[in-house]
Amino acid sequence: MRETYGTVLPGMNLADLTGKLIVIEGTDGVGRSTQIDLLKPWLEQEGRAVLDTGLTRSDLAGRGIKQAKEGHTLGPLTLSLFYATDFTDRLEQEIVPALRAGFVVLTDRYIYSLMARALIRGIDTAWLQNAYSFALKPDAVFYLRIGVDDLIPRVVFSRGFDYWESGMDLHPSEDMYESFRKYQTALLAQFDLLAEKYVFDVIDASGSPQGVFGQLRDRIGRVLSGEPRDPLFSLLTAPPVPPAASDGDTKTEVAPVMVTAVAQKTPARVREKGPAREKARKGGAHAAAKTSGGAESV
Amino acid sequence: MKRYGEHRFPGKLFVVEGIDGSGKSTQLLLLHQWLKAEGFGVVFSEWNSSPLVRDITKRGKKKQMLSPATFSLIHSTDFADRMERNIIPLLKAGAVVLCDRYIYTAFARDVARGMDPKWVRELYSFAVKPTAAFYFRVPLETAIQRLLVGRSGFKYYEAGMDLGLSADTEESFRLFQGRIIEEYEKIVPEFELTVVDANQAIEVEQAQMRQIVRSKLAQAKRLRVAP
Numbered sequence: 001m002r003e004t005y006g007t008v009l010p011g012m013n014l015a016d017l018t019g020k021l022i023v024i025e026g027t028d029g030v031g032r033s034t035q036i037d038l039l040k041p042w043l044e045q046e047g048r049a050v051l052d053t054g055l056t057r058s059d060l061a062g063r064g065i066k067q068a069k070e071g072h073t074l075g076p077l078t079l080s081l082f083y084a085t086d087f088t089d090r091l092e093q094e095i096v097p098a099l100r101a102g103f104v105v106l107t108d109r110y111i112y113s114l115m116a117r118a119l120i121r122g123i124d125t126a127w128l129q130n131a132y133s134f135a136l137k138p139d140a141v142f143y144l145r146i147g148v149d150d151l152i153p154r155v156v157f158s159r160g161f162d163y164w165e166s167g168m169d170l171h172p173s174e175d176m177y178e179s180f181r182k183y184q185t186a187l188l189a190q191f192d193l194l195a196e197k198y199v200f201d202v203i204d205a206s207g208s209p210q211g212v213f214g215q216l217r218d219r220i221g222r223v224l225s226g227e228p229r230d231p232l233f234s235l236l237t238a239p240p241v242p243p244a245a246s247d248g249d250t251k252t253e254v255a256p257v258m259v260t261a262v263a264q265k266t267p268a269r270v271r272e273k274g275p276a277r278e279k280a281r282k283g284g285a286h287a288a289a290k291t292s293g294g295a296e297s298v
Numbered sequence: 299m300k301r302y303g304e305h306r307f308p309g310k311l312f313v314v315e316g317i318d319g320s321g322k323s324t325q326l327l328l329l330h331q332w333l334k335a336e337g338f339g340v341v342f343s344e345w346n347s348s349p350l351v352r353d354i355t356k357r358g359k360k361k362q363m364l365s366p367a368t369f370s371l372i373h374s375t376d377f378a379d380r381m382e383r384n385i386i387p388l389l390k391a392g393a394v395v396l397c398d399r400y401i402y403t404a405f406a407r408d409v410a411r412g413m414d415p416k417w418v419r420e421l422y423s424f425a426v427k428p429t430a431a432f433y434f435r436v437p438l439e440t441a442i443q444r445l446l447v448g449r450s451g452f453k454y455y456e457a458g459m460d461l462g463l464s465a466d467t468e469e470s471f472r473l474f475q476g477r478i479i480e481e482y483e484k485i486v487p488e489f490e491l492t493v494v495d496a497n498q499a500i501e502v503e504q505a506q507m508r509q510i511v512r513s514k515l516a517q518a519k520r521l522r523v524a525p
Binding site for chain 1: 381
């Protein structure tokens with residue numbers, strides 16, 4: 001029987017969801033959609049029916065979010081709830097029916113991206129965990145991890161700096177490049193914390209698309225055949241994070257962006273313990289505050 | 299992120315709650331007139347008034363696309379927009395803000411649709427706690443009699459037709475509103491709503507409301523408003 005992170009939505013039957021829910025996470029411009037475009041035909045060649053879905057694609061709220069973002073007028077809570085509406089519509093209308101029909105659901109981002117974005121805009125962990133507590137636990141979350149220095153050239157040579165991807169609503173800097181760097185650095189720090197908490201399967205995305213695809217293909221193959229996702233995974237997976245000093249943090253406004261930006265200068269490997277993590281935590285990355293329980297406690 | 303009860307603003311927030319036909323909107327209108335006459339800077343903020351999300355909500359309802367969960371979330375989006383862009387700035391400026399329905403409507407309505415009570419309460423925990431919230435308690439049959447006079451029928455979601463309680467709209471409305479009243483009765487003690495017996499004469503109810511509002515406005519600053 002499939003599980004959620006807490007509550008179950010009315011009318012949602014968790015039995016017989018025999019398909020596989022596979023999440024591709026990662027920051028803006030890291031190559032998620034490129035990978036999904038490679039994975040879908042591969043899976044279909046393997047004889048698997050695939051549903052691919054992603055943020056703002058719901059019939060109900062997708063267009064509305066896009067229009068609203070053009071106006072740049074939404075507050076952080078409003079935007080969060082708008083995305084939650086979009087997510088829920090897709091969960092109920094697309095994801096669950098596809099899983100019931102035995103599909104492989106490939107989703108470009110999931111609740112984790114939505115949490116990371118909201119967290120650096122001052123929304124607190126407890127609120128987000130509740131809001132998304134009905135989300136299904138995926139079969140695997142592949143996190144395409146990249147450092148900001150490898151990310152920037154990709155963005156420069158593809159679509160350029162975008163208002164939202166640079167966090168311009170937070171006014172980190174007048175200049176789009178500086179803003180992008182600060183914002184993405186803070187966002188990546190949040191992703192690293194979430195990666196630990198929700199036990200993401202981390203893939204180094206700084207290499208070639210084909211190389212990343214090869215790794216994804218191997219690991220997804222293992223998920224579909226029901227094998228443990230990585231023979232070394234249990235050895236590499238960190239013990240739960242010890243309880244942090246503060247929680248119920250209410251003073252996070254724009255500050256985390258700046259603070260974690262400094263902390264992130266040390267390249268923190270997600271599964272490595274030690275100074276990098278310590279630094280990130282001291283730096284005020286509050287998302288870890290509630291991680292005292294098991295890896296998947298919400 | 300400030301939570302319910304943690305905000306400190308110079309303005310005042312008064313809300314009315316109750317099922318359709320309880321007379322709450324009439325009472326709020328009369329309160330509005332009185333506060334204006336008293337010289338307060340008073341502003342209405344209506345449920346579903348955000349232009350941003352209104353169209354999405356309307357379309358979702360018209361095309362009957364909403365589940366209990368998306369019904370709840372789209373309304374919370376609308377509410378958050380009003381909170382962030384309208385209610386909080388007004389309260390900061392020292393206005394007296396009046397709301398016809400507030401978070402308690404969502405607590406009653408969404409839980410009547412099967413949403414988890416704790417989940418909905420936490421979802422709306424960003425809302426400012428009202429200075430006073432009035433619940434207009436009315437027997438279901440009284441409310442239905444009032445409504446049947448004034449309109450031709452009930453809308454799909456208003457009657458809870460999405461829940462499949464009855465194929466007959468009026469019967470469905472009755473069953474659904476009955477559930478909502480049950481939820482309101484839990485909310486009243488939990489959030490200390492002020493109960494108004496909505497079976498009284500309009501002017502009697504209004505006098506009770508004004509007395510309570512007056513006592514809460516003793517130190518409120520009076521915005522200078524254009525005549």
